[in-house]
Every structure is written in C-alpha cells, then in structure tokens.
Amino acid sequence: xxRRPQTYDDYGAAVQQIILTSSxxxxxxxxxxxxKDASHSNRTPSLMQNxxxxxxxxxxxxxxxxxxxxxxxxxxxxxxxxxxxGTVALTAEILRLNQSIQASTEKLADQKQALVNTRAVRQxxxxxxxxxxESLGILHAVNHAHELIRKKKYYAALxxxxxxxxxxxxxxxxxxxxxxxxLADVIQKSIPASQKIISEAVMTDLNTWLFRIRExxxxxxxxxxxHTELRRARQRERVERDSYLNNFRLNSSIELVFDESEEFDxxxxxxxxxxxxxxxxxxxxxxxxxxxxxxxxxxxTTRRQQKxxxxxxxxxxxxxxxxxxxxxxxxxxxxxIIEKATMRRVPHLRSAVDVDELWDSMCHTAIxxxxxxxxxxxxxxxxxxxxxxLTLFDKYAELLKRxxxxxxxxxxxxxxxxxxxxxxxEEYEKVTNLWxxxxxxxxxxxxxx
Numbered sequence: 001x002x003r004r005p006q007t008y009d010d011y012g013a014a015v016q017q018i019i020l021t022s023s024x025x026x027x028x029x030x031x032x033x034x035x036k037d038a039s040h041s042n043r044t045p046s047l048m049q050n051x052x053x054x055x056x057x058x059x060x061x062x063x064x065x066x067x068x069x070x071x072x073x074x075x076x077x078x079x080x081x082x083x084x085x086g087t088v089a090l091t092a093e094i095l096r097l098n099q100s101i102q103a104s105t106e107k108l109a110d111q112k113q114a115l116v117n118t119r120a121v122r123q124x125x126x127x128x129x130x131x132x133x134e135s136l137g138i139l140h141a142v143n144h145a146h147e148l149i150r151k152k153k154y155y156a157a158l159x160x161x162x163x164x165x166x167x168x169x170x171x172x173x174x175x176x177x178x179x180x181x182x183l184a185d186v187i188q189k190s191i192p193a194s195q196k197i198i199s200e201a202v203m204t205d206l207n208t209w210l211f212r213i214r215e216x217x218x219x220x221x222x223x224x225x226x227h228t229e230l231r232r233a234r235q236r237e238r239v240e241r242d243s244y245l246n247n248f249r250l251n252s253s254i255e256l257v258f259d260e261s262e263e264f265d266x267x268x269x270x271x272x273x274x275x276x277x278x279x280x281x282x283x284x285x286x287x288x289x290x291x292x293x294x295x296x297x298x299x300x301t302t303r304r305q306q307k308x309x310x311x312x313x314x315x316x317x318x319x320x321x322x323x324x325x326x327x328x329x330x331x332x333x334x335x336x337i338i339e340k341a342t343m344r345r346v347p348h349l350r351s352a353v354d355v356d357e358l359w360d361s362m363c364h365t366a367i368x369x370x371x372x373x374x375x376x377x378x379x380x381x382x383x384x385x386x387x388x389x390l391t392l393f394d395k396y397a398e399l400l401k402r403x404x405x406x407x408x409x410x411x412x413x414x415x416x417x418x419x420x421x422x423x424x425x426e427e428y429e430k431v432t433n434l435w436x437x438x439x440x441x442x443x444x445x446x447x448x449x
Contacts, residue, residue: 011038011050019054135183138168142187145194152205154198154285161194195289202282207302209278213338214306216272220337221330224266231255267341274338276345283349296349303339307358310335315369325370332362 014034021027038047141164148157165188172184228250235255239246248254267274286295310331316324336359343350422428 011043011047012053015047015050015054134168134172138164138172138183138187141168149194149198149201152201154202154281155288158195158198158285158288161191165191198285199289199291202278202285203298205278206282206299209275210302210306213274214310214335216274217310217334217338218327218331220266220272220274220334221332222334223269223272224333224337225330227264227266266337274341276342279342279346279349283346299349300354303358307335307362311362311365312369315366315373325373328366328369332366335362 011034014030018027018030018034021030034047038044141160145157145160145164148154148160169184169188169191232250235245235250245254266272283292283295286292312328315328336355339350339355339358343352343355420431422431
C-alpha cells in the first residue's frame with residue numbers, strides 16, 4: 001500500500017527548515033515534498049508568498065546591515081574577495097597538482113606494468129632455466145649411457161638406461177604438463193635402439209671370443225694331451241715302485257689321489273689362458289634384456305657351426321700339418337674341453353644333451369675320416385695278408401680255448417665245493433656281477449670259436 005504523502009499546514013516553517021539545510025541534497029529532499037504538497041493542495045500561491053516574504057526579509061536584513069555596518073560590510077566584501085582570489089589560486093594550484101599527480105600516476109602505472117611484465121619475463125626465464133636444467137639432466141644421463149657403451153661397460157650402460165627410464169623419462173611422460181614431455185618421449189622411443197646397440201656390441205665381443213676359442217682349440221687339445229702323457233709317465237713311475245698300483249688305471253680314484261700334488265688347470269696355465277668373461281657378460285646382458293632363450297639358441301647354433309669348421313674334409317695319417325690325424329684329435333679334444341668347462345660354469349647355458357650330441361658328432365666324423373684314410377689303396381692285392389690275419393685269429397682262438405680249459409680244470413680240481421659266505425649285499429652283488437660277466441665272456445668266446 002503506497003505511503004500517504006506528508007501535508008503541511010504552515011509553509012513558513014517549512015521554508016525556514018528548507019533554507020537552513022546544510023547541503024544541496026538535503027535541500028532538494030525537503031523542497032520536493034513541499035512542492036508536491038502545494039501542487040496537490042492547490043496552495044502554490046501560498047508557498048510562493050512565503051518564499052517571497054522570506055526573500056524580502058533577507059534583503060531587508062542585508063540593507064539594514066549594509067547601512068548600519070557599512071565599513072564592516074565592505075571589509076567583509078574585500079575579505080570575501082581575497083578569499084575568492086585565494087580560492088581561485090588554490091584551485092589552480094590544486095588543478096596543477098592534480099595534473100602532476102595524474103602524470104605521476106600514469107608514470108607509476110607504466111612502471112608498475114613494466115614491473116609486472118618484468119616479473120612475468122623473469123618467471124618465464126626461471127621456468128625456462130628449470131626446464132633446461134631438467135633437459136640437461138636427461139641428456140647427461142643419455143650421454144653417460146652411451147659413454148659407458150663406448151667404454152664397453154655394457155651392463156653399467158644397461159643399468160644407466162634403466163635408471164634413466166625410471167627416474168626421468170617415465171615420470172616426465174606421465175606428467176602431461178611437463179615442458180620436457182616431447183624430449184622425454186623421443187628419448188623413450190630411442191631406448192630400444194640403445195638396448196639393441198648394447199646387445200649387438202656384446203655379441204660382437206662374444207663372436208670375437210668364439211673365434212679366438214676356435215683358433216686355440218687345437219692348441220688346447222695339444223696341451224691337454226701333453227699333460228695327460230705326463231700323468232701317464234708319473235703313473236708308470238709309481239707302478240714301477242709299487243706293482244700293486246698296476247691295478248689302477250689313469251683317472252681312477254687312486255691315481256687322482258696320488259697325482260693331486262701336481263696341480264694343473266688346462267684352461268689356465270703358463271702356456272694357455274682361456275678367459276670366459278665375454279661369455280659371462282654377454283649372458284648377463286641378455287638375461288637383463290629378457291633375451292636369454294634367444295641367446296642360448298644363437299650360442300648353440302654358433303658352436304655347431306664352429307664344430308663343422310673345426311673338422312676338415314679329409315685327414316692324413318702320415319702328414320704333420322693341420323689335416324693330420326693328431327691335429328684333428330687335438331682340435332676335437334680342445335673343443336670338447338671348452339664345452340665341458342662352459343657347462344660347468346654356466347649350467348643353464350649348455351645342457352649335457354647338447355654337449356654329448358656335439359661330442360658324438362665329432363667322434364663319428366673323426367671315425368669316418370679315419371676310415372676313409374685307411375681305405376686308400378694303390379692297386380696291390382692284399383688277399384695273402386687277409387688269409388694270414390685269419391690264420392693268426394684261428395691260432396689265437398685255439399690258444400685262448402686251451403688256456404681257458406686249463407684254467408677251468410684247475411678251478412674244478414682245487415675247488416672244495418663249500419658254500420660261499422656272503423655277509424653284505426655289496427659282496428653278493430660283486431659275486432653275481434662277476435659270474436654274469438664271466439658267463440658273457442664265455443658266450444662271446446664260444447661264439448668266436
């Protein structure tokens with residue numbers, strides 16, 4: 001419901017209140033309701049009359065003051081004129097100061113904007129510097145890995161690449177807002193190529209090692225044969241001193257005990273040293289790369305190829321060169337020694353089945369080559385020699401039969417036919433094995449006869 005407008009009974013009091021207001025706003029706030037009331041109540045002439053009366057009273061007061069206090073009035077007017085002049089001067093000074101302040105403010109604003117821009121540039125420089133430091137850290141790690149590859153420290157290089165991935169590349173790639181995201185992605189994609197370089201480098205070193213091993217296989221076999229002959233000589237000397245040792249052959253437990261003072265390593269001695277470090281390193285690298293199965297297959301293929309290169313197409317029984325029988329046997333022995341040593345040092349690299357297969361293949365090839373060499377002829381008939389060999393075999397069989405008969409008769413005549421006392425299972429197996437072997441020998445002899 002709209003508020004009821006205020007009504008005035010006496011405009012004289014209202015005019016007095018309006019004139020005494022201290023501000024223009026209050027003057028208008030009080031004047032407008034009075035005007036509305038005069039307009040609505042049709043008392044506008046009354047309001048005008050009160051205003052005119054107030055103006056006339058004020059004029060009369062001014063005339064009275066001017067007539068009675070003329071000098072003071074003139075002084076006040078002069079003072080007011082001075083105040084007005086001072087006010088004008090002060091206003092001009094204020095305007096000048098205002099312009100100066102505005103100019104200073106604009107300059108300050110420009111300086112502030114320049115400071116803001118400088119801070120932004122400084123922040124950008126700091127961000128760029130941090131990004132550059134992080135990028136340099138990544139590049140330094142990459143260069144360090146490649147430097148290790150150049151120094152042939154392959155496993156250390158592989159670990160350096162792994163640390164580079166875990167500490168720098170993967171966290172940077174996962175952070176989409178990182179400034180090095182593109183650099184890290186490029187380096188991450190190059191990691192497999194670096195790993196392949198390491199794999200190829202260790203395989204190159206391994207192939208060089210395998211080539212040297214193949215070249216030294218014949219010499220290794222020669223050294224092994226030479227020192228085996230020295231062992232035979234020492235065994236013969238011991239047999240001459242004690243005939244009981246004649247019951248024990250080379251490599252028997254008794255012979256090994258007697259010869260244990262003569263320490264000799266066929267793979268590490270004054271004449272020959274075989275270092276398996278390249279093989280161990282290559283295997284270790286491929287294990288770290290998860291390619292151990294591939295490496296074992298490649299190594300087995302390479303050794304089979306080397307076996308084929310080791311064996312000549314022909315062998316000479318009287319020649320003393322690379323195609324001689326002794327060189328063939330020495331090469332086979334050296335190759336087999338390397339295989340056995342590899343299997344002992346790295347059991348999961350070479351299986352006994354693979355090594356035995358290579359050994360059987362080399363033995364078969366050696367037998368075939370030797371048989372081919374023995375089959376060479378010059379066109380002479382050897383039938384007389386064949387007949388002579390048959391005659392010798394018949395005589396040998398007759399003598400063997402006669403000796404067996406004499407031994408059997410002596411055993412029968414001297415046997416007391418008493419039960420054989422057996423106290424342990426070992427004694428029982430010894431007797432039964434002896435009887436079985438004797439029976440088989442008798443059957444073989446009877447078949448020959």
